[in-house]
Amino acid sequence: MASLDPVWSLVQSSQFRIKLLKLSSVLGVSNDRRLRDALQKDDADIARLFKLVVGSDVHKKAVLRLKGGSAQNCVDLIQDILDKGSLQGGDAGFTLKARRLLVKLSAASDTLPSSLFIEGVSGLDKEATFGGTFGDIYRASYQGQDVALKRIRVFQRDSGRHKIRQRFCREALLWQRLQYPFVLPFTGIDAESFPSFLCMVSPWMRHGTILKHLAENGNANVDRRLFEIAQGLAYLHSQDVIHGDLRGSNILVDDEWHAHLADFGLAVFSDATAATHTSHHGGSVRWMGPELHYPQSCGLEEFQVTNFSSPLTIWVVHRHWPSELSPAMYTVSALFASSFTPARPHSAISLMMRR
Template identity: 50%
Template sequence: MRKVVEAGEHLPSSLFITGVNDHDEHPTFAGGFGDVYQASYNGKRVALKRIRIFTADSTTHRNQLQFYKEALVWQGLRHRFIIPLLGIDRSTFAPSFCMVSPWMKYGTVLKYLQDHGRGDANRLLLEIALGLEYLHSLNIVHGDLRGNNILISDDGNACLSDFGLASTFSDADSTAGITASSNRAGSVRWFAPELIKPESFGCERFARTTASDVYAYACVCFELYTGRPPFARLPDVAVMFRVIEGDRPEQPTTISDALWQLVTAAWAPEPHARPSIHDIAVALQGGPATVPASPI
């Protein structure tokens, strides 16, 4: 369906909704791809992720196709720890389209922990793992897992969001399954080493995989307990060199030895040495799981 949509540059009519109103004049968040506004839909506050106005410009055209791709991946997801897509609004900012989702009043998981303390960090890490496990069970790689892309629902649960870099992969039984996209966009501080220098880690090309998602999950564990990404004080280029060389941050005093064992296994240098997100979720729930010791 995604290929058909990209070829015809149209979304299925079933995705479109009407009745969005009372939108804010200015965006709450702004980025290079689009802006996020608050609005109302069916009497509830919602978030409008607005794509910039379509023009003949090639960059804008790529953004349009990226918007279509994200909407198609997102619309099929149904899980407690995944933010739902309510539909596509095409009237509020016509001719721009907006993806409509519930408004998360608590904001990101990082803001929630900063405001409420870190007592719920382990519970939230389990919820994040379960949401990611659901994606992987559908042969979907998130591709941009990080603290700012995890929001907190009104009942206090972690919900994965932002599927702009999500891709399907060809072999559900392989941690090296090739994804549908080699788009190098994303947050390099959460990049696994094989995404930075593929040829040095047995990869033919840049390709997001379930294993690179697991690496990013390890970085999220570090974020939730420290409030910052790994190597926060270093510039991006220096971080990439450190990651390729196998360097990882030292264990923060706030992280237990048991959790740190999961983290070090999840950001192992070799993709195949990392546990699956299923094994991580089982371990977080206190059950038996095959989590290899990190070679670092």
């Protein structure tokens, strides 16, 4: 295979393996040690070939031109390589490049890894429990546990469906890699509950958002919840992911009262440009730093967010919302254009240091 085009070789390799595994099952040799050793060696060869593709702009462009079954084979293969950790031990930025290529190919070809789809979701509520800017949340059951189904909302005609599907693919692929105690777990993708829609599935958080939780239970242990939010945010950054929409309504509380960062519809990789980030943004203007409203005036060529939303989230959780940020969202953007920033409240230091 070495002499063949590397992209073609990658596309075909998954099909070859499927046929081989089916044949080995028929012959009753699936657990044969020689077969397992050969498959392990093949995994290493595929990983080396994939590194060659990721390291070449020409090959990456060829990957992004794949369609139909070829695109599906390649998406499944990249997902499998990442799942197995076959890229470990190399360039620290190489895995990030692989993840970015997977997201781009998925969006360009309208395909998702087959391994992300789950079956057996049942007990779907007739009406949505919550509704957000981009989607609705339904309650259902999966493997005996309550789960939440996030269905992307569609208002546009068919011309807008492709962009909505791209948004779904990007969110699912970014979210599925995030595994941390204070990040909402990704369970999978359900294609059965709504015939015309895909849904992202996650555990049901019965206490709702942190704002609802605090309104019902007071500020007891609020500092512990804020510490969990900070830990979750630090984890995202360690995974080269920027949340992009951090606010109280996107932080959920589980049965044991722990905070979980949720809703990755506006998340981006940390090496995304400011233009890329703002093109995906919407719905949280008051939490966006000045460099996201007007990156050129801030002298930023690349996305260098300043954690503007983190202190605002702390403010909201502590019920100290800056009055300067009360105007309409278009007014907020105009204020930042004039280099305005909210004044620091006199109680700021005492608020941050108390307890």
